[in-house]
Amino acid sequence: MCSTVFAQDNNWTDVEKSLNQQLDSNPELALKQAQELLKKENYSPNQNREAWFTLNEKIAHAQINLGLFEEAEKIAGHLYQIHDANVFAVYKARATLLQAMLAERHNNTEQVQAKSKEGLALLEQQDAQLQQTLKADLYSLLSTSYRALADYGNALKYAKLALELSEGDLPKLARSHNQIGVIYDYSGNVELALKHHELSLNIRRQSDNQQGLSDSLYNIGEIYRDMGRLPQALKHFKQALKVDESLGNPYHIANSHGKLGQVYLAMGDIKRAQEHIEHGIYITNKMQAPSDAAWQMSNLARVYVAKGELYKAHEIANDALELAINAKAKRTEHTVRMALLDIAMAQKNTAEARTQIELLLSMPNTGLQYQQELHKINAQLYEESGDITEAYLALKRFVEVQKELYSYIEKRQSERVAQNVEVIRQEQALSLLQKEKALQQAQVDNLELQRKVVVLFMLLFLGVVLMFYFRQIAKQKMANLSAQMLATNLKEKNQLLSDVSHELRTPLAALKLSIELLEHNIEPDTEKAYGRVHSKIAQLDNLIGDIYRSAQYDNNVIQLQKQPADLSELLQDIVNDFKPQYQLKPQALVIDPLPEGLICEVDPERFKQIIINLLNNSLAYTYENGETHVSLQIIDCNGVNKAQLTVSDSEPGLSGAQLSKIFERFYRADSSRSRDLGGSGLGLAICKQIVLAHGGEIVAEQSELGGVTFKVLLNLS
Incomplete structure (x- = not known):
């Protein structure tokens, strides 16, 4: 199919559509086809700049999906350099999008934000309707960067902006729902997270978007893991890995291996957990993605804790922490420090445990639920060391945070109630306004009606006449229908009687013949003849019994003994x-x-x-x-x-x-x-x-x- 489309060089729309489909399902093939097309003269920047730019763009996208980041960076840099912002603002914005995507793959959140905002600024003076898809991509990357910094408020804000601009574009619509689901999951709102992930999954199934399906399966698996439903989580992560490996995107393959490692570790299968996590570390190191490598290493540290090799676990976790801090990946740093806290607790290293607790409590992305757990652990540590005063203070802080958490939950509930009340109030105000307008209109209509009183009476009289006429017709129709129903019932009754008599006639005739043969001593086998008589009598008895039972059911006489x-x-x-x-x-x-x-x-x-x-x-x-x-x-x-x-x-x-x-x-x-x-x-x-x-x-x-x-x-x- 693709070769046929590409042979028609004059139909650029079909060529681009086919390339987009291949990019989602087979990026390696899309890369080869785009590179072949770029060699054609009619796709040069002089003859068709849009086609030339798009082919370079698709090549870079395919290379990013395949983990060929250096090659993609060369193309993105070249496209960015040769396009002047005053003349080719849209092309330059598209080039910044590629650069932001590459920065995101390298976990460089500052670069992601800088390039995304630069692209949005370039599009400010452009046609918003034509460029809304490009804006949606830039907002989506901004959301991802804020999520990496654990700034879920801004992450949700930009994800929703991307969702608004993705209306009508199924792949981007699915991506936005998936992104919002991840943010809600990280924020602890599992119900809303599942809702958006299911919306995303359904859209991706409709459009057969394989990479999108993998993303949705991956994120739903995360929710199942957090809920403790490990078999379901394992099933979803395995399906995601299978799709990722078929598409060849190392970024997604590494993540799926890491998640499988987490689930296997939770299920007690340490050997499989270590195999998957080490495979993920190998891929992330090869990609030069320090934040992802740090996350994978924190998982490996937990594997060594499970194996009882605490020194090795501490060494790996410290290396992971250094990577996370250098990458400025706050969420990953939080994850690594939680692992370090677990290691310190296992080593009974009270000083190290308290240090990690203090650092975690000082981090802005440590939620109230985590805070109360940390204060509880702190109180336990002080109690074990015999410092009752500090244990009491830590326990007091635990209670304070717990109250704050309850207050936060209650506030959220109150806000929802207040929003509902406000909606009702606005609806009532709108209803009152509509009634006032209706009253004014009624007064105007009343003046008009006074001039038409005569016409109204005439219409009423005509209506009465027509009603009487149609009522007579309806009566006649009812009478005809009743007569027809009576005739049908009579016909059905006669047919039933005919059927019953016909059914009775056959065994009766056979019975009569057998009796006559016996009566005149013609039947040679008397015993056999009596057997036939009894058989026919039994058949008649069954038939009459069935007729009786059927009539009872028809008349609702039989009461079921349920x-x-x-x-x-x-x-x-x-x-x-x-x-x-x-x-x-x-x-x-x-x-x-x-x-x-x-x-x-x-x-x-x-x-x-x-x-x-x-x-x-x-x-x-x-x-x-x-x-x-x-x-x-x-x-x-x-x-x-x-x-x-x-x-x-x-x-x-x-x-x-x-x-x-x-x-x-x-x-x-x-x-x-x-x-x-x-x-x-x-x-x-x-x-x-x-x-x-x-x-x-x-x-x-x-x-x-x-x-x-x-x-x-x-x-x-």
Whole structure:
């Protein structure tokens, strides 16, 4: 597909669209194709500057995704240098975006902010509508830089600005939701974090954005890890790593390895944890990303704590701290210091532990929840050393911070209530204003209405006449409809009587013939003749009983004796009774393993009647050496658990038209079948009546075995 598009050099829009798709799913291929296109004369800066610039831009983006940062920096620097800000402001802004992206990969937050703000300043005098996508990218990078500095207020502010400008651009919209979700997660608002991550994931699934899918899976995995749901976290991080490795972005691959290491460590699998984390350290060192390397090393230090090698853990954590401080990565520094505190506690090094606690408490990004935990640890340390006074003071600070935390939570709740009250107040004010305008309009309308009183009376009179006329028509229609319904009911009653008499006539005729043969001593085998008589009498008795039961269901006479019952036990009893009949035919009766304790509120005898009728139907109509398959299971129907009984058989099958009539009284799909095989013709109709009386549903459809499948759905108690 791509080669066809690129062959059409005159269609630049299609070329760019195809390149964007490849950039998300296969950056290596996008890099090669963009480099080939750049060699063509019609994509030179003189003939088509936009295409030439965009191809260089795509090459740099692909190189960033593949970790080829030096090559990307050369292109970004060249594009920045050759474009004058007064003449080519937009091109220069796009070049600063590339430089900001590269700075972000190297964890240089100051450079990210400087370049992002420079790009936004260049776009101030440009058409906002045309450049909103570029602005969204710059705001997104600004948000990322503030998040790295643990300034979540500014991070959220710029992420929301990026979201507003991304409307209509699905990939950027998904990225913004994902970014906001990460900020809420870091801020401790898990509910809002999951909401935005799910929005991002759904958008990325629609657009098949593989890298975006990986980001969403990664961040949802983080939330599951923080919630202690480690198997779910492991599943999401593994999926993210698989996508990252297929795309080849070392930045994302390293992060996924680090997160897998954290989860394995929490699960006690130290060997796997160390393998993943060391792989992540190797990649981050190769990328020259000190902040990411420091984070990976803090994870490795925790691995050595778990192994009991505390000296090694302390050495690695100190190296990580130096990297984080030099990179000015405040959040990473906070993470490393927490690891150092854990190491000091494990070493029983009280002085070091207190030092780290003081430093952590002095850091602006240490939240109230962390602060109260640190004060609690401090109080414990003083108590163990016998300094009761300092222990009391630390405990007092713990209580103060705890009160402050509760106050903060209460304030947040009060703010939400106040916002809701303000919204209601504004709605009431708006409603009052609308009423005042409506009153003024009513006064104007009243003057107009006074001039039209005569016309109004005429219209009212005409309306009364028309109402009377239409009412007479409606009465006539109702009378016609009633007559039609009576005629239909009479026709259905006559048809039912005809069907009943027809069904009775056949066994009665056979019964009469057998009696006459006996009466005139013509029948050679008297015992066999009496057997036929008894058989026909039993058939008549079954038919009359079925007709009676069907009539009772129609008239709502039968009262169900519902009680909690184990459906598996009821089904097993009936199947055991039927096995000899199936073996005699012969016909295979297969039942799936039944679930234990499947309790449902049913009338046990009526439920058994459903199974008996369905098995009788299958036994009668399935060819010899055929198969009947029975199963009982719990299924999810739109979030509601239901019990599903399934009876499927082999050939012969039925058409769609025949299946739609199969629950009608006395209906037989094949009129040539013997009525001895067909039973009363009411079994399936009675099944449907019993199921409906239980508030369930029954359907018939074509079976994979070649015959018919009946499915009965009942609500679980």
